[in-house]
Amino acid sequence: MTVTLADVAARAQVSPATVSRVLNGNYPVAAATRERVLRAVDELEYVLNGPASSLAAATSDLVGILVNDIADPFFGIMASAVQSEITGPGGRAGGERMAVVCNTGGSPERELTYLTLLQRQRAAAVVVTGGAIEDATHAAAIGGKLRRLGEAGSRVVLCGRPPAEDAPDAVALTFDNRGGGRRLTDHLLGLGHRRIGYIAGPTERTTTRHRLEGHQEALAAAGVADDPRLTLHGPYDRRSGYDATLELLRRAPELTAVVAANDTVALGACAALRDRGLSIPDDVSVAGFDDLPFSIDAVPALTTVRLPLYDAGARAGRIAMGREEEPPGGIATVHGELMVRGSTGVPRGY
Amino acid sequence: MTVTLADVAARAQVSPATVSRVLNGNYPVAAATRERVLRAVDELEYVLNGPASSLAAATSDLVGILVNDIADPFFGIMASAVQSEITGPGGRAGGERMAVVCNTGGSPERELTYLTLLQRQRAAAVVVTGGAIEDATHAAAIGGKLRRLGEAGSRVVLCGRPPAEDAPDAVALTFDNRGGGRRLTDHLLGLGHRRIGYIAGPTERTTTRHRLEGHQEALAAAGVADDPRLTLHGPYDRRSGYDATLELLRRAPELTAVVAANDTVALGACAALRDRGLSIPDDVSVAGFDDLPFSIDAVPALTTVRLPLYDAGARAGRIAMGREEEPPGGIATVHGELMVRGSTGVPRGY
């Protein structure tokens, strides 16, 4: 039936042990013998049985990357960066680690399921990207799972998520969402805007809350009253930005700026404004967050906060592989950079 | 040390066999016994050993999804669709299959490596998305690998890639890139354009070639000479579109339209035209391909060919799971739809 190590051994006239050692390359094997084994492997088209290998060696090559939405470049970029650091020379049996991306859809249940699956597979490492749900029960469940993963020997790295209370040994690369939000709104205030709409992300998410808090912080610091009717919540998608903008316009026709939870939402906002015949930024300024690749191609180009997604992901990947030292205390903050572009300007008549 | 099945069995006062059967739920176990086992599992925080389980059962829950670039929504959308069909009830040991996304970066070597890794893991299915390299050696190597995967019991589905010669049993959902390219250029020709620049994707890729052939087909059908100086190749990214457009403008300042290999490239083209002070579509029309989400937000909105990426991915996923019948002959063609929007118009002075 399927070719096993034993078949290769028989063909090469050596013991299974020797074949294993040739394949894993961590034990001296005479050149001639190795040669013979390799030839047999080739001739028989032998492929190692992963499960058997992992079972016997009690380790695995798997590295899991959890993302909220794989179709969103925000996560795609980070995942791609993590993966680029994971894959490559090093690792057992063939010299390749396998980075696998798991799409949770933002659901804590799915997140938990995938973490369990990775635990089952005795994953070498797990990188969890993106904001977390703030619900206490879920947070505890996920934190506990992360802790157990760590205890079982998997390296756990959070990328773009605050540290998990229940998993103290997980490394966390946190995005400074609050600071970014603060700077963005400061910029708008500096231009003279006073009536600013805010389209937040879904409630109960750390990312949403922190960005919003930064916004509110800026308003407070400038002594501008925070009208709660100017803040709307919705998913991180274009439609949410579109609908929310129309609603904001209805609630406060006098507003001069709209800040969106992220660039995708901001694009929706721009579309709504255009459809209403309003000019950006002359009538209304718009700002986003993340600086995804397409943001610079919006017309006018989007003012936003650039998050070094690729770099952060790459760093998370290196830490997960033990190739970079953990930050002190296991926590590092990644800062965003305000990118002022054409979509924000001085309010009309200012 | 780590908790094993035997520990659970001891605690629940049953045999390991019974525990296994409770966990897999495919053998009658008395309700009271099941209860007791489940309690023990909980109390001991037992987690199944995946490798051991896969080894003993000679199957695995893993489904691999290969993508060229995970940071590109083109692939992200397909991957997300595949995954949504894969995950869910059904499957062994816990009722969840694990869909993992592997990022090949478009490199045939990495593609091969991942396929081998999936073969090692005895993956239940493999979905390969996106165009293939046309190099004969690589194509044969990958085709052979796919064939062997199929022979080893993995279901193989290609999504957005032409059938592999060497893997006749792989199901292929092919995109009608040629037809789409044809319709797109037909549209431009219909508007009156005669000097049309074409920014193609990387050479040696099926997607690139087919889209380009469609373009040339349209030109030929309309009796328009195909000036080779008006076709440029480059990667599927924004920068390529930007640079190529500047080059096209240099080579043929009189051109009235630019067709890009995909939407991302088209966005780059738009940026270059804007930077040159040219108006879209009055001075130059621009068209893309794929209809990625951001295309509608370009200003003016991008004329493009919509590919039903999500639907195709979902279908591939269902076929991979054996939940949908294979298309006759194992091959189905997925057609694109021409989306005429603001970025194309009648050439100036026509």
Place this chain on the structure above:
DNA sequence: CCCTACATAGCAAGCGCTTTCTATTGGGGA
């Protein structure tokens, strides 16, 4: 009241690999 049949549970043989420990070499140094 005995026998058959069904419903449960256990036994034990692997699944294919890794790795510890042991055996066999072939040389150099004494």
Place this chain on the structure above:
DNA sequence: TCCCCAATAGAAAGCGCTTGCTATGTAGGG
């Protein structure tokens, strides 16, 4: 020349789980 050591190969004991087959008990049917 002999002994000891380094270098290399093999034997065999698992790794933790699944599953075919067997054993036990119980409930009817005759």
